[in-house]
Amino acid sequence: MMYKYNDVRINIVEGDITEMDVDVIVNAANNTLLGGGGVDGAIHRAGGPIILEQCKKIGGCPTGEARITTAGNMPSKYVIHTVGPIYSSENKNKEKLLYNAYYNSLELAKEYNLRTIAFPSISTGVYGYPKEEACEIATNAVLDFLDKEDGLDEVYFVLFSKKDYLIYEDELNSKLG
Ligand code: APR
Numbered sequence: 001m002m003y004k005y006n007d008v009r010i011n012i013v014e015g016d017i018t019e020m021d022v023d024v025i026v027n028a029a030n031n032t033l034l035g036g037g038g039v040d041g042a043i044h045r046a047g048g049p050i051i052l053e054q055c056k057k058i059g060g061c062p063t064g065e066a067r068i069t070t071a072g073n074m075p076s077k078y079v080i081h082t083v084g085p086i087y088s089s090e091n092k093n094k095e096k097l098l099y100n101a102y103y104n105s106l107e108l109a110k111e112y113n114l115r116t117i118a119f120p121s122i123s124t125g126v127y128g129y130p131k132e133e134a135c136e137i138a139t140n141a142v143l144d145f146l147d148k149e150d151g152l153d154e155v156y157f158v159l160f161s162k163k164d165y166l167i168y169e170d171e172l173n174s175k176l177g
Contacts, residue, residue: 008155009154026079031061064085067080068081078114082102115153121138
């Protein structure tokens with residue numbers, strides 16, 4: 001499904017983010033940046049050891065912030081590693097942290113003059129964030145960024161299941177439909 005907002009194309013796709021041929025894909029990492037399971041594991045496997053080498057030099061990433069590396073063997077040029085909040089964690093500002101993970105990833109993409117970016121559904125796997133709540137925060141962060149900044153041509157939300165795809169389709173239909 002494709003939408004337009006402030007002349008930027010917003011696409012929802014069901015698939016594997018490591019296969020996206022865009023300027024940058026976003027990784028749902030953890031604070032160590034040393035890899036893990038889920039999309040983090042898939043990105044390191046598909047991109048190759050160069051990504052971990054660069055992550056080790058970066059030395060970690062606070063929750064809600066973003067760091068950039070090469071995408072190695074993947075079709076995209078870069079990976080932006082961001083860390084979403086763990087839903088069950090006691091910190092009350094988990095909504096703001098998830099919003100920041102998306103917003104700071106977009107700011108870093110702009111800093112590198114990247115024009116096409118693909119996001120997974122950050123924090124909704126191992127980190128347990130309810131998908132509908134996370135989707136609302138993710139789309140708010142992206143639309144707020146597109147209200148304030150230019151420089152992007154295309155934003156993809158890459159969902160790993162039909163169920164997740166439909167959550168995003170409902171949300172963007174209600175916001176942009
Ligand atoms: N492409 C796109 N989306 C994917 C892929 C993939 N190849 N693999 C998994 N996903 C989806 C999951 O289905 C989920 O909806 O990414 C979303 C995020 O799930 P996780 O990867 O578990 O990420 P998160 O919930 O943010 O937890 C991060 O998990 O893998 C570890 O090292 C990571 O500690 C960190 C934690």
